[in-house]
Amino acid sequence: MPEPALSRAAVDRAGEHRTDEAWLSAAWLRSSTRVVLVAQDHTLVAEDGAGQLEVVLLPASSAPDGTRYFLGSDTAGVDYFAVSVPSLRPYRTLGTREAGLRETGTLLSPRDVGLLVHAVALDAWHRSHPFCPRCAHATDVAFGGHMRRCPSCRTEHFPRTDPAVIMLVTDTEDRCLLARNAAWQEGRWSVLAGFVDPGESLEQAVRREVLEEVGVRADSVRYAGSQAWPFPASLMLGFFASAANPAIAVDGEEIAQARWFSRARLREAMVEGVVALPSRVSIARVMIEQWYGEPLPQTPSW
Structure with a gap:
């Protein structure tokens, strides 16, 4: 499976330095050190000369006061920190804007998206x-x-970190099972997902969630990949599974609709505008396109 957008990273987290207060203090004072500002799940971004979106990285000497998180070091010897601020507005300058992970996750470089995912996840935990x-x-x-x-x-x-399973289930005709959460607006569809219960294996969680939500018994559970989802503190663990029985019986509370889609029907429904899939920042979209065999049309997503 292709690497999910939020799983990319290029900075060594250098965990061995976290307990060394003298090292952390010295690293903060280095002229090469760079700082990410984070407010909720947003930061400041700008376009470079080639049109590439980048996270705005400040020298530590220019960073404001705030809760400080060490994010790691790269191969060039640059150390990275994040600083939590209540608002990014005071730090916006010409050519910069505020943006969140959901918007920028597929547009940033591995270095920048890795730094931002790390910073957002830590900040969400500290605030709560x-x-x-x-x-x-x-x-x-x-x-x-x-x-x-x-x-x-x-x-x-x-x-x-709260583990959650997310699963793409197929039937004997290789159709994909998609569902619409009762809280979503009409037209939003995705694969099934749910949190892992205490004392439960991941494979057990896949089978339980599929059965509870749509009445389908899943077997042949196969691990696909994972992705951090710091909204606020999840780790999405992706699986492919087969349906032992194709009959659907939605719970009517969490799931409003569920349906088997062939590849042709899914594409038609997206073009017609009756199905909107998750954006490519989500592992759900990666899994659906893995099953489909190629990228799906760039229709409206969520």
């Missing part, structure tokens, strides 16, 4: 975990932004 869940005391940022430590009970807390 300011207090110790054991004693409710305010916690302090540590390990270069990869941990929070409670000064009261000394408990160490690490960023969480």
Whole structure:
């Protein structure tokens, strides 16, 4: 399967430096160090001379105050940090604009998308975990932004990632099963997905979710690939599976519609405008196009 857009990266996370406060302080002072500003899942971007979209990277000396995250180092010896800010507006300059991962994920270089995914995921966790869940005391940022430590009970807390399975199911005619979530507007379709239950294997989660949502029994579960989905803290684990029974019975609560699509019918439905697939920033689109055999038309997506 082709590499999903948000799985690309070109910077070594250099985890061995996270516990070395002296090294982190020295790295921040280097003239070569570069900083990504992050607000929610947005940053500042600009076009280079060749029309390539780039994340705006500031020298550390120009970066504002804020919670700081160490993102890693590249082969040229450049160290990268992110700084969390409440708003990007004060830092916009001529030629720059605010943009989010959903918009830019397929347009950025591996270096930039890897930095932004890392920064967005860390920032989402820090913003939602300011207090110790054991004693409710305010916690302090540590390990270069990869941990929070409670000064009261000394408990160490690490960023969480919620595993979710996402699966493309086919039947004996090699048709693809697509569904529409009840919360989505008319015309939005995608493959099935769901969070992994405690004590459950990934393959068990695939079978359970497919059965619960559309009444289809899945077998021949095969791993396809993964993609970080930091909205706010998921890891999407992709699978292909076969249907042991083709009869569909949607749950009526989470899933409003589900249908088998042949390749020809899916293309027709997209051209007709009755089916909009996820954008290419999502592993769902990568999986659908893997099944289809080539990129699908650039029709409206979501």
